[in-house]
Amino acid sequence: MSVRSNLIEIKDSLPEGVTLVAVSKVKSVEEIMEAYNSGQRVFGESRVQEIIAKKDFLPQDIEWHLIGHLQRNKVKFIVPFISMIHSVDSERLLKTINKEAGMVNRVIDVLIQLHIAQEPTKFGFSYEEAEALISSPLLSELNNIRIRGVMGMATFTDDVDLVRKEFRTLNGYFNRLKDRFFKNDDNFNEKSMGMSDDYHIAIEEGSTMIRVGSSIFGKR
Ligand SMILES: *Cc1c(COP(=O)(O)O)cnc(C)c1O
Numbered sequence: 001m002s003v004r005s006n007l008i009e010i011k012d013s014l015p016e017g018v019t020l021v022a023v024s025k026v027k028s029v030e031e032i033m034e035a036y037n038s039g040q041r042v043f044g045e046s047r048v049q050e051i052i053a054k055k056d057f058l059p060q061d062i063e064w065h066l067i068g069h070l071q072r073n074k075v076k077f078i079v080p081f082i083s084m085i086h087s088v089d090s091e092r093l094l095k096t097i098n099k100e101a102g103m104v105n106r107v108i109d110v111l112i113q114l115h116i117a118q119e120p121t122k123f124g125f126s127y128e129e130a131e132a133l134i135s136s137p138l139l140s141e142l143n144n145i146r147i148r149g150v151m152g153m154a155t156f157t158d159d160v161d162l163v164r165k166e167f168r169t170l171n172g173y174f175n176r177l178k179d180r181f182f183k184n185d186d187n188f189n190e191k192s193m194g195m196s197d198d199y200h201i202a203i204e205e206g207s208t209m210i211r212v213g214s215s216i217f218g219k220r
Pocket residue numbers: 023025046067068153195196197211212213214215
């Protein structure tokens with residue numbers, strides 16, 4: 001299967017309103033161009049160094065999404081161009097993104113990463129921590145970020161019932177936050193959940209954004 005046919009098959013299967021983020025980490029500029037030439041414009045990368053190394057060799061109208069853990073000292077390198085940061089997992093990171101975005105006169109779309117998996121190693125807020133952050137007075141002072149929704153990763157397992165339960169939990173967290181803090185904010189509307197092995201389940205559980213790598217580009 002080619003990148004083009006993989007992409008077309010996935011895109012054709014997506015319901016209206018679900019954005020496909022093509023995860024191109026480890027993949028070459030040529031492979032990314034194959035996806036671009038098949039119509040894909042939204043790409044996700046996990047590492048700042050890798051995005052920086054590749055983006056100047058690729059078309060300017062690509063929307064880059066940062067999906068991996070972000071260190072605060074690297075924020076300044078991506079704020080000039082990044083479209084969305086999925087992986088906000090601390091208040092300090094959010095403040096740094098706001099500050100650096102202010103320096104380049106941008107407002108950056110971000111997602112709050114919530115910890116929904118059983119593995120202890122995954123990054124992200126608990127629901128209570130996310131609510132504390134979002135309800136804090138500090139938030140109204142952060143004029144250079146816009147909170148667009150939530151992101152989460154399910155446990156790496158064959159247990160589809162567990163994966164479904166975790167996505168359902170994330171959807172519930174989104175609904176609670178929406179109801180309590182973003183009722184009148186139409187921009188708070190994204191749920192980034194689902195990867196190659198579980199995006200079908202994620203969509204059934206309300207995903208609006210899937211992050212798919214290996215099903216498009218092949219194994220890494
Ligand atoms: C690598 C990665 C993906 C894509 O994983 P695939 O299984 O290749 O689809 C999605 N989300 C995050 C956060 C990733 O790091």
